[in-house]
Amino acid sequence: MRCEIRHTTEYHYPKPAWDSFNQVRLHPIQEVRQTVRSFHLHVTPEAEITSHKDYFGAIVHQVHVHDHHQHLLIEAQAIVDTHAVTLPVPAPFSVLRGSRAKNTEFLVPSPRVPAGDWPEIFEVKRPAPSDDLPSFLEDLNHTLYRRWAYDSKATTVSTSLAEFAQLNRGVCQDFTHAMLGILRQLGVPARYVSGYLYSGGEMVGAEATHAWVEALIPGYGWLGYDPTNDCLAKEKHIKIGHGREYSDVSPVRGTYYGGGQGKLDVAVHVYGEQ
Template sequence: MRAEIRHVTEYRYQEPVWDSFNEVRLHPIRDERQNVLAFDISVTPDVPASSHRDYFGNLIHHVHVHERHTLLRIEARTLVVTYPSRVPAPAAVRSLDAHRDELTEYLIASPRIPHGRWADVFEVTAPLRDADLHGFLMDLTRALYRRFTYSPGATDVRTPLSTFAQTGRGVCQDYAHAMLGICRSLGIPARYVSGYIYAGANFVGAEASHAWVEAYLPGTGWVGYDPTNNTEVVEAHVKIGHGRDYGDVSPISGSYHGSTRGVLDVEVKVYDQEQ
């Protein structure tokens, strides 16, 4: 798929603020499944953006507005090509034993996925050691899709995973955190992915940044699963970056000086140029 993405974030303040520092994570990665053809970021007030790569290899842009302002507008435009995911090589659950030490950071607790018996909380039975790992992860993807209800506004970025387990309603980041908690409690290395999804493929989650999970499969590497849409990652998914949970790859985060609070408005559009 050849996709054009427009992501606009606006913060409006009742009173002027100043020294606004922001980290922007909107540049898609380049890997075997996708290639970035063009990327542009523009800021109002007009300031330059610098960049660096974080610990996970994600590209972060820095936006610093010194002057007083009542509007901060960040617009990112991207042109990206995505390709079909390769078919995972057969791997039994037991094959993970040789890889857990090197992938510890994706097995232990993180700020939004605290230590816990999440497989028990979500009533998931551990797979047999000879079971096919990819098959188990697809079954888990389907189970989470069927159990929970996609409900924008039911949760926010601060909602604990335990609350989502109780209410059964949430958005893509909740589905992703649930699958991460289950995988890690079962000894399956898994990481959080932030990105976009094309709505024309009859998927939900295209109205803003989307989220899914990548699990490690010996012999293949990291493989994507989207429990919000009951699917493996396909060409309609555009990956921005990955981390332990949402906090590592939030689209925009920052701080400013001033006594007023901002009103946030986000608009995301993903167009398939081949249609």
């Protein structure tokens, strides 16, 4: 599937700001599941732009506006071809034993996904070593979708995992952190994915960057699960990058001098063609 993405981030300041520095993670990653055909980053006013790859392999742009300004526009445009996903064969939970030592960073607690009895808190039965891992992952994806409601106004970027468990509603970030917490407590390496979603009006979460989970299935690799929409991450999911949690892959963040309390506007448009 060919997907065209346009992502605009605008800051408006009541007073002149200067030395605005932003880290921008909006460049889709090149991997087996997708091919990046083009990417362009446009910034107004004129800015110094450099780039590097972060620890997890995502392309990060540094945008530095030196001069005084009251409006900052960061616009990313990309064309990406996504490819079909094959399904894993059955495999017992016991196959994970040899993979955990090499993936500890996706098993240990992090600030937004702390240690806790998350399987019990989210009422998920702990599997036996002989239980099928792919089936469990699919069932967990469905359980979170069925029991918790998507509500774009229920939580904020700072809502904790424990608060989400009590609220019973939230956004894709919350669903993803919940699935990560459960899987890591069960010894399944799992990572947070930031990206885009072409919904065609069928799924939620396409109005901004989207989030989902990638779980490790030994012998297969990493497979994406979207608990917000109760589906696998297939051709309609365009990946930017992955990390331990949201903080590792936040789309745009930065600092500036002066300016006062700025206003932020974000718009994401994804067009798809089979």
